[in-house]
Amino acid sequence: GCKKRQSARPRIALVMKSLANEFFKTMEDGARAHHKQHAGQYDLIAVGIKDELDVAQQIKLVEQMVAQGAGAIVIAPADSKALVPACKRAMDAGVVVINIDNKFDEAVLADKQVSIPFVGPDNRKGARLAGEHLAGKLKAGDEVAIIEGAPNTFNGIQRKLGFEDAMKAAGANIVSSQSGYWEMARANQVVSAILTEHLNLKALLCANDSMALGAVAATKAAGKSDAILIVGFDNISAVQELLKEGGILCTVDQHADKLAVYGIEYALEMLAKEGAPADKETPVDLITAETL
Amino acid sequence: MATTENERRATSIERRRLPSMPAFVADYLGMALALAVLLVIFGLAAGNFFTLTNFRTIANQVSDTTIVAVGMTFVLIIAGIDLSVGSVMALAGAVLGTCMVRFGLPLPIAIAACLAAGIVCGLANGLVVTRWRLPPFIVTLGMLEIARGAAHLVTDSQTKYIGSAVGVIAGRGLLIPFIVAVIIVILGQLVLSRTVFGRYIVAVGTNEEAVRLSGIDPRPIKLGVFVLCGFLTAIAAVISTARMEAADPNAGAGLELRAIAAVVIGGTSLMGGRGSVVSSFFGVLIIAVLEAGLSQMGVGEPTKRVITGCVIIAAVILDQYRHRIRKTPKP
Amino acid sequence: MATTENERRATSIERRRLPSMPAFVADYLGMALALAVLLVIFGLAAGNFFTLTNFRTIANQVSDTTIVAVGMTFVLIIAGIDLSVGSVMALAGAVLGTCMVRFGLPLPIAIAACLAAGIVCGLANGLVVTRWRLPPFIVTLGMLEIARGAAHLVTDSQTKYIGSAVGVIAGRGLLIPFIVAVIIVILGQLVLSRTVFGRYIVAVGTNEEAVRLSGIDPRPIKLGVFVLCGFLTAIAAVISTARMEAADPNAGAGLELRAIAAVVIGGTSLMGGRGSVVSSFFGVLIIAVLEAGLSQMGVGEPTKRVITGCVIIAAVILDQYRHRIRKTPKP
Amino acid sequence: MEAGSTETILTARGISKSFPGVQALSGVDFDLRAGEVHALVGENGAGKSTLACIIAGVAKQDTGQMELGGQPYSPASRADAEARGVRMVMQELHLIANLTVAENIFIEKLPNRFGIVDYGKLNGAAIQIMEQVGLADIDPATAVSSLGIGQQQMVEIAAGLSRQCRILALDEPTASLTDKEIELLFYQIKRLKADRVGIIYISHRIEEVMHIADRVTVLRDGRLISARPTHRLTSNGIINMMVGRDLEQVQLRHAGEVGPVALSVQGLNLGDKVRDVSFEVHRGEILGVAGLMGSGRTETMRAIFGADRADSGSVYLSGDTQAAQITSPRDAVRSGIAFLTEDRKGQGLLLPMAIRKNISLMRLDDVSRFGWMDESRERSVADRQAEALSIRCSSTEQSAAELSGGNQQKVVIAKWLYRDCDVLIFDEPTKGIDVGAKFEIYNQLGKLAEKGKAIIFVSSDLKELMAVCDRIMVMSAGTVAGIFDRDRWSRQKIMAAALSGSVADSV
């Protein structure tokens, strides 16, 4: 922060969700790498919150970044509704806001009469990809369960919908759908309970990889690792090994490292020319043992 | 001789009353100094720290924690603790949001319902604590779970977006939340040090048995403190909901520990009997400035946590020395 | 006359020694009963509850909480509290994971490093608490932040997947974690009630000043308890890492409150001086069975939290009555 | 003295009360007339406090009836009793440390306007009350926590006096007071008598009772032994009724062989409480320490024991040329110094724990093997100690909290005797202890001295010091005002020394 006040260089604030989550950590690293290459073009402040649920803290961060004189805020909102007013205020203060990762709620945006461009992947599509890959290994009527993310997050809901789309298309039977609140230990507990209750379960679709890890441990403990297929999401480093071993069937890569970069580039673009904002979709890829 | 005696005593009392002002100042001087040091450090280290917007931002951000910390100060003084404030804040906010969004009730009625929710939670805490003489720690731990669950049930686990219908309270640019918080701090300090209720609170925290043996029932006093804490938490919920224009069932997670940390940094004893509302306010400010400064400097979250933890411990160590210097040394 | 006095005393001691066995059983009977009631309810309400796999699953799941609860029991008996156990568990696990994955160290060395991390955290807590006589609540609250930050720094915020290299410890099907936990419970209870150290712990928790004025330095005792708690937390970290085959820097969030709830449900006093390790174990089992049963019944998370909260409060109310019946009312 | 008052304001008939294992009171009758001082005497555990507590609504009797002014009287709580004009100053201090003196005195009814305390009025009223009990020098706005224990006792009494009442029970009000304060207290009692207040006065100091009481009721083991006007009693007669047997006359200890110096204190300083204190005590000697309340005796002993860190000064043990390094009680005990605190409940005992565990605490190595407790050995050790001091308990498994004050004190002594130190400092060991037990303790002191132990005996009761000590050191305002040998002292000389430095200056 010592090289400050070169008004020519805009400050771009990257406000992420929980840096306790590897996904955002990767995002941050990607952004920092990009910044290193383009150090002359902008200053970067990357911040995140303690845990995914701490919406108030993230609002504080947005406000602080405005106070800090950021020219643009690239935000991965922890809550798709509650962050809108804060972002609107930032925009009113002349800050460019780019939404990445977790899309703002349309209705709220409409109510606030703002439009914030979204740069990010289609989570529903990603989840459907993973689900379809899984479906290839299932028969119609097979029992499956979904481990959802936190119920108030947009991407959590999208992933759940994507899984459901694929499972319905394949004719699988979703016997249980419970939230693991994105956490490994919580998911482990929930999965254990589901395994006890549903003895014929064939597959578990987890809305992120942390929960998939918890699910893997639970199936191992129950002695069912061979019988149950597990699907994750996010492609964190910890699952690479498991993908190779077959402990996890597949996961989805949304290119976290690129996500922030797309957002930052978009922000720079908008700062340069005050163009009408449009959404921009980033790629999602299915990762399996073969693609590694 | 009696007259000279009395005169002497009268003057000595006068003398006492006057130098109490510096003592009063000394009480807060340490905290103010710590705050000033932080401000200077961040002023030098982070660009744009010394700006009006930044202070305005911090001021509005601390308002809900401040109000909760006032309630927590009272609870700690009676040697209690309230771990449920975070959940109760979420529940009260959830009630507010649901009243407005789902039932379309007008703001004043929704606020009344929100405050009622806070009071009911405080009442439940207080009744269980006093009726069965249970440790507040465990009772409010139970309430932490109950209120959080209730908040999710009320909102169906969905953030309720309310919009400017409630946002008006936060009155942009006017610092209304901060002003409300400051007024509550001042009122709280007056209640504590100048009213019969306040003195009874200190008395109950110091020696509950002695209070009971003096023919004063400590239970209504304790009950009152828990209700007050619930009520203030609900006010904090109104303010935070207004600031976000949305009610989030996950709001206030971890708020209890943050509020307790702030209150203790302010020098209030966890053993009860000793505390000051104004000092708690300083405690809140110190933590808030620290967090704001660190995030503006772009310090990573893990490092931030390590620093915050160290500052909490350092603050209570300093407080310890402050007390030792003021009292005669008792090892 | 003196002889009759003595005879009376002698017989009364005899009388006391015999009925102490039933008293011992009565201590645990209430808890065992509560557990049995829960089991029956879930056996009827949830299918597949009474299966070997289910009990095996629950048994392995409770092992880490149980071990932490043993440490927490000791801490509560000296009238302390340790809010940092969740974070310390994450840090110790993170050290284990990083040693194996990043530095490729063999399991025994990694485990040694992990245990060392837990001991260092406990030592830090204990030293700060005893050196400056600070309330353990606030010191361990600071450590909660520090250890969590450190866990993220150590792992670079990445979950470390270790695989069966560590999984062997959990020994599928063999219930090793559960057996370790039970052994620790038994050892813990023996240390508490049969050793000099245990006697000192209870004495310090009862009246620290009286212990000090008896020429016994209470500080090494308190320090020892915090170190023990850190050490047991690290053992829990080894076991939970082995179960998950992965080290997660976010592990153990909220563990401190869960462990405290379990210990208090078991009847250990938050005021210090009174507690039992075996009862804490029952407390852990009650909460675990409750949670497992409710999730098997498909009860939603919010409702689960409400029920858990109510059970926590109900348990301590019952404990209160149990104590009142055993003691006669005091004026 | 008779005051001609025959109007009985309180009668109690057949009061019984039992605690687990103890029949505290059995079928006791008691009555109190307006304007009389009715003393309750008896050994420790005789049931005096229990009876007073029942009258004041603090405890509830199992059987028996009471009448107050002709009306049936059965208070549900202390507040209830106070509403009917019955008040009590309890044996234990019940002040609120963090409130001011004035707030404590008027805690029940803080003068206020719309809930806001009127401090002018409060402090003004407090000054008046405090003047009456000789606390004129204390600012009513100071926190009680900064007062000495004797001053706190006076504040407690002041609080009792501040309220209008028909009956006032004083449970051992003089236990930690010195003659000067006792005089003030008696003056107040006489004033109340003139206002026709009935006073129940509990004390172990027989001469006090002879002086102030109109009637004396003697309790023994919870039974009524006698209730007679004072002028028909003698001190010895009362003592005989209390203990149920004749006590030999106060036996002056014969000064035995005094050995070499066991402990020497040189130039000890601690704030303004202890100023340049030097003295020595020999093996086989009992050194008495006298002084007024607040003269710094407790502080001096705490500093020697390492409980508080002295600013300067040194302590030499048994002729050592090197000063002992005592920075904590642990060091002191290791050097063979024992210290029995004056506050036995707060600092001496582990109240909820068994007597056995209290006694063995300091020598657990003696009742354990390789760190594991040997409980049967511990039990036999505890039983032996309890017997040696005739601690009255149902067994050593009973918790210390359930004992009467005197027996609790005996547990503390038992614990220190078991530790077996060479230098023993007793701070007010006979405070609130009955005559029988007092003599037992004097005997113990004598025996210990014979065994060659050095004993420092701090007491506010000059008579007992003069009866058992070889020398008496008098402290005044934190300094040593004089050390008197057995054949050179007199009550007058000692009092003069105690009053030599103004205590008020040090407050």
Ligand SMILES: Nc1ncnc2c1ncn2[C@@H]1O[C@H](COP(=O)(O)OP(=O)(O)OP(=O)(O)O)[C@@H](O)[C@H]1O
């Ligand atoms: N709360 C209690 N629980 C159990 N036993 C009690 C309790 N209070 C008093 N006792 C017992 O009742 C008996 C009478 O006690 P009490 O305090 O009335 O004696 P006392 O005459 O006031 O003695 P002291 O002179 O030591 O104060 C004692 O044997 C005591 O052990």
Ligand SMILES: Nc1ncnc2c1ncn2[C@@H]1O[C@H](COP(=O)(O)OP(=O)(O)OP(=O)(O)O)[C@@H](O)[C@H]1O
């Ligand atoms: N806990 C305390 N905090 C502050 N000051 C104290 C405390 N205890 C005692 N003092 C002060 O120390 C001085 C001496 O104490 P103390 O009254 O105990 O002396 P003492 O000579 O042992 O008298 P006694 O034991 O007869 O009351 C008093 O003036 C008192 O105000």
Ligand SMILES: [Mg+2]
């Ligand atoms: Mg008594």
Ligand SMILES: [Mg+2]
């Ligand atoms: Mg003293």
